[in-house]
Amino acid sequence: MKRRYVLAMVMMGLLMLAISGVTPAAQKxxxxxxxxxxxxxxxxxDAEQFMKDHPDVKVEIVLQPSGYTEKILTMIATGMAPDVILESCGGNMLEWLVDDVLLDVAPYIARDAAFFKDWIPEYMMRSYYKGKSFGxxxxxxxxxxxxxxxxLYDAAGLPYPDGNWDFDTFRAHMRKLTVDRDSDGVPDQYGWHHSWKTWVPFLYNFGGGIQDPNDPSIILLDHPKTVEAMTFMQNLEFVDRVATPDHRFNSSRTLEAFASGKAAVTLRSATWYGSLPESMKDGETLGIALxxxxxxxxxxxxxxxxxxxxKDSKNHDLAFELIKYFVDEETQRRCKVENMGVVVNHKINREFxxxxxxxxxxDKVITQSVMCPMFSVDYMMPDSATDIMSAMINAxxxxxxxxxxxxxxxxxPQIREIMKDFLAKLAK
Structure with a gap:
């Protein structure tokens, strides 16, 4: 009897909804x-917390391990645009911004300025172009x-690099750190090891570069200082013989060379500490410098x-609110703990x-670094131009x-030719 009563009440409720024209709110x-x-x-x-705070919204995280860019463009073209994507701050994002594929979020960031007040400006500006922001x-x-x-520095009788060294001092250090212990003409220890993208900072810190960090339409690859930097790097290995041979700009070879003591100096991520062997974490072996x-x-x-x-997302406002959950202080603390690197909110860095x-x-070098002008190795150019640039550096x-x-x-000239259409878009 009781079950019949409950069923009757449910049917009555549905009937009343149908008569009144009111339907339960559809979940977004x-x-x-x-x-x-x-x-x-x-x-x-963060997605789960967002759904708790927004019970009428469901967040679906979709993985696309391969063909990510192509999948995004296909979904947009077929009217099924995702609401949030994560992409490197490179040529694709900039081109999509000027082509109106992506929403300009600069007004949202300006509206919520208090949320971003502790963020490192040099990182935030990586998403901006001519006052617009792609993300x-x-x-x-x-x-x-x-x-x-x-x-190895101590054994060579050298002072540690204090951040005020030019390339003449750098070369002198690399020469002193290169040692042929058995006098067979082949060094057993080298000063420098070229790793992933290590050639890029040489270009910029000589006064040249790839593109102007603040205006990617200005190409610097044929700047005289870029040529000077490339010659310097070439000479490190093939004239001075102070750089490990057969490096291939390969990260795993870098770890092997540095951990074994074959190379005294290299350039790697601030998170590299976690990859280094425990034997080097004795407080007497590792150092970092600008x-x-x-x-x-x-x-x-x-x-x-x-x-x-x-831009074809149907939920711009909600999507931006979700992004804020992905980048809030709690998430930044979690990232800081997990990778021991740097997060974009410098208030969080200082907490640690x-x-x-x-x-x-x-701590000093990290603090100094985030105050320096920055360039990104997420190049603001088409992939085909990047491939030619890499071939040039390798040669x-x-x-x-x-x-x-x-x-x-x-x-x-080949790079400039490929970039004509891209640069024309940026000039609009």
Missing amino acids: TLTVMLVQDYDKVLWTP VVQPRAGLYPIWFNRR LPSNLSTPYAMTTISAFAIP FPSGLPVWNH VVRDNELPAKIAVDQYV
Whole structure:
């Protein structure tokens, strides 16, 4: 009897809803597209909290490990645009912004200025072009200081680099740190090791570069200082013989060379500490320093990605609110604890100082670095132009096939030709 009564009441309620024309509110769905499972694990707690705070919204995190860019464009073209994407702050994002594929979020950031007040300006500006912004940079801020082996410095009788060194001093250090112990003509220990993208900071800190960090329409690859920097790097290995051979700009070879003591100095991410062997974490071996530079203030090297909102998303406001959950202070603290690197909110970085890491000058160098002008290795150019640029650098620095000036004269016109359409868009 009781069950019949309850059923009758339910039927009566549905009938009344039908008569009145009122239907239960439909749940909105926000789709977030990511590449790596690690990213999904990192941001799932934020998505869950967002859904608790917004019970009428469902957040779906979709992984696309391969063909990520193509999948995004296909979804947009077929009217199924995701609401939030995560992409490196490079040419794709900038081109999508000027092509109106992405929403300009600068007005949202300006509206919520208090939320972003402690963020490092040099990171935030990576998503801006001519007053528009293609996204909100994610918490994990790539930062690349010089790492050096203090024990090898001590053995060479050299002072530790204090951040005020130019490339003449750098070269002198690398020569002193290169040692042929058995006098067979082949060094057993080298001063320098070229790693992933380590050639880029040389270009900028000589006074040249790839593109103007604040105006990617200005190409610097054929600047005289760029040629000078390329020649310097080439000479480190093939004239001075102070750089490890066969490096291939490879990160795993860098770890092997540095951990074994074959190389005394290299450039790696601030998060590299976690990858180094425990034997080096004794408080007497590791040190970091600012990049050498011939400029009054050195450039710092960064790489970073940003959350963006496709313009065809049906939920711009909600999508931006979700992004704020992905980058809020709680998430930044979580990122700081997990990777021991740098986050874009410097208030959070300072909360973890003193860091207690057994790395000489760690906290000071991190603090100095985030105040330096920055360039990004997320190039503001099409992939085909990037491929040619890499071939040019390899021909000079890695393989010693061409002098720098000849390589620049041969390759840079090809890069400029490829970039004509891209640069024309930026000029609008």
